[in-house]
Amino acid sequence: xxxxxxxxxxxxxxxxxxxxxxxxxxxxxxxxxxxxxxxxxxxxxxxxxxxxxxxxxxxxxxxxxxxxxxxxxxxxxxxxxxxxxxxxxxxxxxxxxxxxxxxxxxxxxxxxxxxxxxxxxxxxxxxxxxxxxxxxxxxxxxxxxxxxxxxxxxxxxxxxxxxxxxxxxxxxxxxxxxxxxxxxxxxxxxxxxxxxxxxxxxxxxxxxxxxxxxxxxxxxxxxxxxxxxxxxxxxxxxxxxxxxxxxxxxxxxxxxxxxxxxxxxxxxxxxxxxxxxxxxxxxxxxxxxxxxxxxxxxxxxxxxxxxxxxxxxxxxxxx
Numbered sequence: 001x002x003x004x005x006x007x008x009x010x011x012x013x014x015x016x017x018x019x020x021x022x023x024x025x026x027x028x029x030x031x032x033x034x035x036x037x038x039x040x041x042x043x044x045x046x047x048x049x050x051x052x053x054x055x056x057x058x059x060x061x062x063x064x065x066x067x068x069x070x071x072x073x074x075x076x077x078x079x080x081x082x083x084x085x086x087x088x089x090x091x092x093x094x095x096x097x098x099x100x101x102x103x104x105x106x107x108x109x110x111x112x113x114x115x116x117x118x119x120x121x122x123x124x125x126x127x128x129x130x131x132x133x134x135x136x137x138x139x140x141x142x143x144x145x146x147x148x149x150x151x152x153x154x155x156x157x158x159x160x161x162x163x164x165x166x167x168x169x170x171x172x173x174x175x176x177x178x179x180x181x182x183x184x185x186x187x188x189x190x191x192x193x194x195x196x197x198x199x200x201x202x203x204x205x206x207x208x209x210x211x212x213x214x215x216x217x218x219x220x221x222x223x224x225x226x227x228x229x230x231x232x233x234x235x236x237x238x239x240x241x242x243x244x245x246x247x248x249x250x251x252x253x254x255x256x257x258x259x260x261x262x263x264x265x266x267x268x269x270x271x272x273x274x275x276x277x278x279x280x281x282x283x284x285x286x287x288x289x290x291x292x293x294x295x296x297x298x299x300x301x302x303x304x305x306x307x308x309x310x311x312x313x314x315x316x317x318x319x
Contacts, residue, residue, distance in 0.1 A: 004305035005312075007057030018078075019069070019101065021094045023085035028076035029069035029098060033061040038315055039104040041095065042068040043111035043118045045137075047241075048232030050075030050225070054299070058110070058307050063315040067102055069094075071118075073232050081228045083186070083235045088242040092122050099129060108314060110307075112136030112298050113271060114233075117241060117248070120279075123258060124251045133260035133286075134310045136303060137268055137296045138276040140248045141241030145275065150177045154207050154269050165203040168196050178237050185231045194223060197230035204229070207270040210295040252282040259285045261313070263306035265294030 013030035020026050030051075040059060044051050051068045059066050071091055073082040095118075099107060108131050111119035116135040123130045139145060148154060155162035166174045173180025184196040198221055205220035206212075219225060236242065244250075260283065264276035273290060280288035291302035298304060 004301050005308040006301075006304060007054060007308070008060055010053050010057045011061045013056075018076075019098065021072075021097055023090065024079065025072045025082070025085060025090075025094075026078050027069050027072065027094060027098075029067060030056075031065065031067050031102070032056045033059060033064040033066050035065055037063055037065040039102065039107035039131075040064050040066045040311070041099070041107050041109055042066060043095075043109065043115035043122075044068075044071065044074070045111075045113035045115045046074065046229055046233050047071065047114050047236040048074055048081075048229040049114070050228070058298070058304075059311045060315060060317065063317065064108075064311065065102075067098060067107075069098060074228050080224075081231045083231065086232065086235065087239070088118065088121055088236070091118055092125050095122050096126060096129070105129075106131045108132050108134065108311075110134040110311070112307075113139055113296065114236075114241075117141050117243075120248050120255070121243065124248070124254045127255050127258060130255070130258055132314050133255075133258060134263075134307065134314070135260060135279075136263045136298055136307060137271040138262060138264060138279050139271045140246075140275055140279075141236075141243050142245055142275075143240075145271065146178065146237060148272060149207070149270065153272070157269055158206055161203060161206045165199055168192075168199045178234060181230070181234050182238055185234055194227065197226040198223075200230035200234065201226040204233075204270065208296040209300065210265075210267050210293070213297070216297065249278060249282050252279075256284050259314075260287070261306075261310040262286055262288045263294075263303055263310065264288065264290050265296055265300065265303055266290050266292045267294065268296040270296040 016030035018026045050070045070077040072086045109119045169180045201220040205217045294302040
């Protein structure tokens with residue numbers, strides 16, 4: 001294979017601002033690339049994450065017109081870290097409003113981690129609006145995946161870090177960390193809330209890269225980032241991501257005709273390859289690419305190479 005591809009030039013948005021989606025929520029969005037070029041939308045991870053300048057570089061700005069936005073309660077969207085009127089179905093409706101705002105009939109849907117869940121749920125709700133899907137780090141929001149991350153599996157690979165994660169919880173809450181964290185993250189003790197948020201976000205930061213990444217860790221430990229990530233992620237996981245158990249796979253017939261590429265790290269400790277494997281088996285037009293030296297984060301060289309090659313391919317750009 002030729003040399004791995006990195007990010008394209010990080011261009012400035014040609015449009016940005018706040019977009020009122022109702023229910024008291026206003027979303028920060030930006031559009032980058034070339035107006036009128038191939039349309040795409042970026043769905044960030046978390047839930048509770050956000051967008052960064054580097055996310056813009058996953059598409060050739062001459063060939064794409066990309067919308068990036070921060071989901072309800074995330075980043076610059078308001079109200080900050082809000083759990084009210086914040087469900088998967090709300091986010092799907094927001095994506096449709098943003099699509100209409102951009103004037104696109106259909107677009108490429110691109111999402112990683114929780115963004116892959118939301119991408120699939122959106123596509124299944126509105127298959128007529130999706131040209132293709134580019135997905136990374138597949139997550140269905142199923143009990144098996146919660147068990148891996150919060151009870152067994154990841155804890156056996158990172159026992160030292162899992163002990164730190166649980167240390168902020170009372171002894172009687174450690175068998176059900178999602179519920180125990182909920183009590184603290186929605187409580188009135190601001191100091192305990194921030195301590196719990198940083199513990200939650202640290203645990204995620206540990207699992208998303210093959211080797212420790214100080215930059216990822218520092219970003220996830222920032223007070224604002226940690227609070228939004230922990231509160232919203234915990235909220236969604238308490239409710240099974242507002243999806244029925246097994247719903248994504250059960251509805252794959254709705255999008256079986258849509259082409260897509262799945263970029264999955266072999267050593268992804270946050271969302272292990274099993275879900276990606278199940279998705280590929282249920283998706284005739286989905287191509288699974290397992291990156292043997294990759295983990296979960298989009299910025300790892302092998303993962304980024306796969307994502308950029310995918311956007312290039314769907315834009316008709318030769319390898």
